[in-house]
Amino acid sequence: xxxxxxxxxxxxxxxxxxxxxxxxxxxxxxxxxxxxxxxxxxxxxxxxxxxxxxxxxxxxxxxxxxxxxxxxxxxxxxxxxxxxxxxxxxxxxxxxxxxxxxxxxxxxxx
Amino acid sequence: xxxxxxxxxxxxxxxxxxxxxxxxxxxxxxxxxxxxxxxxxxxxxxxxxxxxxxxxxxxxxxxxxxxxxxxxxxxxxxxxxxxxxxxxxxxxxxxxxxxxxxxxxxxxxxxxx
Numbered sequence: 519x520x521x522x523x524x525x526x527x528x529x530x531x532x533x534x535x536x537x538x539x540x541x542x543x544x545x546x547x548x549x550x551x552x553x554x555x556x557x558x559x560x561x562x563x564x565x566x567x568x569x570x571x572x573x574x575x576x577x578x579x580x581x582x583x584x585x586x587x588x589x590x591x592x593x594x595x596x597x598x599x600x601x602x603x604x605x606x607x608x609x610x611x612x613x614x615x616x617x618x619x620x621x622x623x624x625x626x627x628x
Numbered sequence: 629x630x631x632x633x634x635x636x637x638x639x640x641x642x643x644x645x646x647x648x649x650x651x652x653x654x655x656x657x658x659x660x661x662x663x664x665x666x667x668x669x670x671x672x673x674x675x676x677x678x679x680x681x682x683x684x685x686x687x688x689x690x691x692x693x694x695x696x697x698x699x700x701x702x703x704x705x706x707x708x709x710x711x712x713x714x715x716x717x718x719x720x721x722x723x724x725x726x727x728x729x730x731x732x733x734x735x736x737x738x739x740x741x
Contacts, residue, residue: 617673
């Protein structure tokens with residue numbers, strides 16, 4: 519059974535600071551996903567990391583994948599209030615079922 | 629670009645009632661997935677359909693059933709509703725050719741009182 523674990527689960531930070539969210543998983547398969555979710559809203563796809571060593575960046579967010587360590591990171595650079603949301607990582611178990619981490623609730627304070 | 633459509637967006641039901649949630653996938657998408665997200669929880673996979681056949685099943689209660697129709701839309705039927713069924717229900721769709729990318733709909737918020 520695939521397990522996907524994120525830490526921290528809650529993160530409160532100040533604007534302008536950098537921080538990293540970690541996602542560990544229990545299988546050796548490639549491909550990992552990062553989603554953003556605002557309260558009561560849908561899941562917005564941020565990054566699809568397809569293979570070992572993949573690194574993707576969009577604005578102040580950068581995601582990377584290390585399949586050997588079974589670890590993905592989501593790095594936030596110079597945080598701004600608009601990035602406040604819950605961030606999920608997810609992996610496929612089998613061909614169809616996405617298994618999500620617990621989510622990291624990020625609050626960025628002015 | 630067209631997105632996944634879900635209806636209704638909000639639904640309030642009483643215990644023991646029945647609810648039907650609908651999902652209209654992105655045009656030319658042939659696979660539909662259903663997820664349930666309880667308050668403060670991560671989304672949990674319920675069931676998926678490819679070409680109108682059930683393709684995978686997760687932690688879906690026996691009180692729930694789902695199907696995919698010839699036009700590829702899907703319906704999730706929920707009977708004997710319980711308070712614990714209150715959640716956000718997401719539908720996602722994909723194509724077989726790009727099955728690794730699931731596109732999520734806006735969700736249906738079900739409240740059971």
